[in-house]
Amino acid sequence: MADVVKIGLLGCGTVGGSLVGLIHKRRSAIEHTTGITLEIVKVAVRSASRERSCPLDPDTVTTDASQVVQDPSVDIVVEVIGGIEPARTLILDALAAGKPVVTANKELLANCGAELYAAADKAGVDLLFEASAAGAIPIVRPLRESLLAEDLSRVMGIVNGTTNFILSKMSLEGSSYGDALAEAQRLGYAERDPTADVEGFDAGAKAAIMAGIAFGARVVAGDVYHEGISQLTAADISFAKRLGYSIKLLAIAEKFGTADDGTSEIGVRVHPTMVPNDHPLASVNGSFNAVFVEGAASGELMFYGRGAGGDPTASAVLGDVVDAALNLRQGNYRRVPSGPKAKIRSIDQLESAFYLNVEVEDLPGVLSQVAGVIGGHGLSIESMEQHGTGSGARLVFITHAAAEHAMQGAIAELKKTSVVKGVAGFLRVLGE
Amino acid sequence: MADVVKIGLLGCGTVGGSLVGLIHKRRSAIEHTTGITLEIVKVAVRSASRERSCPLDPDTVTTDASQVVQDPSVDIVVEVIGGIEPARTLILDALAAGKPVVTANKELLANCGAELYAAADKAGVDLLFEASAAGAIPIVRPLRESLLAEDLSRVMGIVNGTTNFILSKMSLEGSSYGDALAEAQRLGYAERDPTADVEGFDAGAKAAIMAGIAFGARVVAGDVYHEGISQLTAADISFAKRLGYSIKLLAIAEKFGTADDGTSEIGVRVHPTMVPNDHPLASVNGSFNAVFVEGAASGELMFYGRGAGGDPTASAVLGDVVDAALNLRQGNYRRVPSGPKAKIRSIDQLESAFYLNVEVEDLPGVLSQVAGVIGGHGLSIESMEQHGTGSGARLVFITHAAAEHAMQGAIAELKKTSVVKGVAGFLRVLGE
Known part of the structure; x- marks a missing residue:
């Protein structure tokens, strides 16, 4: 019975x-x-x-x-x-x-x-x-149970199918943001008002939930820094592609420090990110989602599947x-591991590698001047390309990891530099 | 306290x-x-x-x-x-x-x-x-708990790191099987006697465990058909690559029929498989493992990470x-969902698409004759290429899905056909 x-x-x-x-x-x-x-x-x-x-x-x-x-x-x-x-x-x-x-x-x-x-x-x-x-x-049950004893340092993922569909469309078919969004709406992948998805609010809420469970601390939606994909251009996508990266809207939750008593700092953010093509997250396309987890003993784990739909x-x-x-x-239940309010590290202090696309006058000494501004803010350059654009030149930099405030400082100074016509592209790059 | x-x-x-x-x-x-x-x-x-x-x-x-x-x-x-x-x-x-x-x-x-x-x-x-x-x-906990109520049709994966390391090495660096195995042994990824790994016994045991849990039936190691990777050549790998596939040692557990009372048939096998490059399993490289799960409501899921190591x-x-x-x-425990002995469908009856590489005399009518043998066994051809080899010709076929016995019948007949010099390559191809 x-x-x-x-x-x-x-x-x-x-x-x-x-x-x-x-x-x-x-x-x-x-x-x-x-x-x-x-x-x-x-x-x-x-x-x-x-x-x-x-x-x-x-x-x-x-x-x-x-x-x-x-x-x-x-x-x-x-x-x-x-x-x-x-x-x-x-x-x-x-x-x-x-x-x-x-x-x-x-x-x-x-x-x-x-x-x-x-x-x-x-x-x-x-x-x-x-x-x-x-x-x-x-992902919630593995974090709550299988990985309860793991020392997790980072949980990050593609947790919004609408934006991943749009970005895949832009990347694989060269569509503009507007056309890709329109098609997502036609197919029912995007709402008529797409704000919650494309501006990263939905991904931010999911990041807060996962951060809370992974790190045993209280993280709320308001703790999450978020930037959406509506400002991305086809040019950003194609530059990233040529450099060996895919642009994904990543939700990233990180723990700084190994203390288990709630004194570690936690960073939680959602932004378009250049993901190296050999990273497992880079090949998560269309409306699929995936969450990538890094643990001290378990090593790298990834969980992949359908993130939405009835x-x-x-x-x-x-x-x-x-x-x-x-x-x-059985008269039993499983407690949610929950701790005190997390100490949130602000976006200014969070580190990434960066991609920077600077349009400049084609004059002698320009590269040295621009590189000088970047170096002056403590950013170290990993790779650099220069291309003629007809009316001037384009300098494309990938930096090593540095704090956000350093890069924002460099951008602000570049914008005031006379030989710089403009910053045509800026993206965070996923690093170790 | x-x-x-x-x-x-x-x-x-x-x-x-x-x-x-x-x-x-x-x-x-x-x-x-x-x-x-x-x-x-x-x-x-x-x-x-x-x-x-x-x-x-x-x-x-x-x-x-x-x-x-x-x-x-x-x-x-x-x-x-x-x-x-x-x-x-x-x-x-x-x-x-x-x-x-x-x-x-x-x-x-x-x-x-x-x-x-x-x-x-x-x-x-x-x-x-x-x-x-x-x-x-x-993967065990998600199958036992998260997916307990799912109607799962197939669970398959790369569940042996040694063989995946060897295959990745052969594919990405063009190494021979022997050299790749020797390096795996040098790095401690393979035992001195590598039989359990390279002949698919280890993967077969894991397949039996996962099949049992996923389908709620009793599956033992002896139920698993297995073929290893020791017969694979650099030529197989490079043909697969040119056709858009990666060769992986897959453990595949399938359920036929939707009955929930243990009357469904189950197929469990381990063999080298050509995986289309756009499939998530194709990009699981090196010593990483991944398990791909297909459920009626959940859709496709994949679990990725380190399959071995202390x-x-x-x-x-x-x-x-x-x-x-x-x-x-809490004075509580979780029962393993376990049913009666599974009805095992033998490898002869299991279906795959196939890759077949036939070396033939370069004579008029040879293609028609070889295609006739293949068609005569009920196999339908999805794509075909012919190349001159100097002394003769090579015919490379990819078939649509068909039962193993049909393909084995075709191979046996081809070997007796006078214009056929030999079957130089045969692999199962992952299909829907």
Whole structure:
């Protein structure tokens, strides 16, 4: 006789609808493997009259989300509404009622994660959120469990499919940013208002969640420096390509110092990055995502897959639901490793190698003058190319790693240098 | 006050030594995150007098492994001896005594997994073995937990670093098999007797473990068809390269049919495979490993990292130890999803696309005759090239996917065809 575990679902949009269909399809397999029968007993929707393609029992549908949380027959609450409120209150109420919660809500976790983790721990129930960081890619569970004892120094990844689709299109087909965005919108990979994706807010939220778990410290969305891809030109892409790099929007979380008591500094940022073509992240194309993890003993690890979409996201949610159901049957839960507020190292102090494309007058001594400005800010040059542009010359530098403030200082001074016509390109370069 | 969890370690070679060092280094971090203090209280070694670089308390060392298992103060047993006996008996004794076991022993699990899983389940304790399938790469836990509810159709990967190092060397530097193997031996990536690696036995054991977990059925090492890389020539590699493929030793586990009651057939094989260069597995080079997973809802996933080596393997073992310690504190364990003996589909019936390189007399009608033999066995040709070789001609075919027996029939008939001088190359090609 299988144990029945009753699910209350908050939200039935793309992910919720996929989840309903997936539970229907996989019910007998899950019973067979775990002895647990999943049953959706209550579903909160915005509009009860909307036609849905998923097999939803009309008797379970309500437009009053609090009914789902308060229903004593609900064993596990699944939240796929998104946004901060009412999701936050509903989840806190569910946890306070002793119900495990599964959520895919990156915005909420990146802003109120610590509050939710504490509430789950206080109630002694699971709060699982695999789908919030990289869709179908198992990364939260490996970080929480497999790598719990690892000394992780850096977690970085391509965690936004929209921007990766656009950048792949620009790189592989030579499209302009505008055309690539328009095609992403046509294919449903980008929203009509693409700001959250293209300006790096979505990737920033995911970076905050992963940084928090990887480094056991409290990191919120506001701690993340972010720059998007809307300023990138086809020329940037083609220069990077010629130099042996692919431009990716990377979310990078780094830990400085090895102290385990929360005194290490943490840097979290999202920006377009030149990734050397022999790095595994360089060949992650289209709408795929990947997270690259560096540990002292494990070495380099990478997790690759679909970061968005109804079915992939629902797959990750369902994995969490089964986990929560198994734990519930055993009267058990898994605490989120959570520490004090992280000491954030600001972008000014974070280090990268840099790519700099400077347009100059074609006059004797110009290279020496420009190189002098760069060196004067403590930046050391790894490689350099000069090309005639007809009306002048273009100097392309790749520097060794240095602090952001040094490069910004050099750029500011270059802009005031008379032989410099302009800084036509500036990008961070992924280094060791 | 932290809970002390006492570890008994069976074996203190490369992995065991790394683990002792790693626990020493990470003890306070683990305490900080979990409230658990790990203490190694007993270590079984072959030679008590051997010098060791790891910080081992001499009072804990014994040459009698049964003492470790029987010691009532030992909470968790870690087995890193390798091989079937005495590891099997020691693990069964530990489980029977109610002690969770962490093991990295692929040979044992691939041969006696079902017996061990059943013993762990009967005792109600954890049997964790992340390090047995792909070293530091978290793949066992994602398959057991994150993807437990997924309908997985195929799990395949590069799971042997020695052969991947040799193949990368042959491909990137044009080395011969013999030279590449010699360098792998010089660098310590290959054993003096490299048979287990180069003939695919090691990869086969890992494939059996992953197939069993992914498909919830009992798969043993003897179920795995395997072919190694020792017959590959520099010519095979360079032909593959020119056609846009990389040759990788892939372990491939496939499920045929979607039944969840154990009636699906399973195919498990290891052989050199031509992987299209745009496939994520193609760019996994050197001693790195990667496992590619295909699920109905999740889509394609890949897990990449170090598949061997003391520290990476110890990292995976330590992750399991912490997991077991947390579960032990909660009086909890996680059952290995295990089903009946798998119905194995034999290699004859398994499908691939094929690469075939046929040397022929340069006579009129030869192409038609050779193509006729291939077509007569039900193989359909996807692409074909003909080149003069001076004394004759070379015909290179890539076929669409077909059953192995069809291709073997065609090869047998070609060898008896008078205009055919020989089959100079034959490889399976990775398809959809």
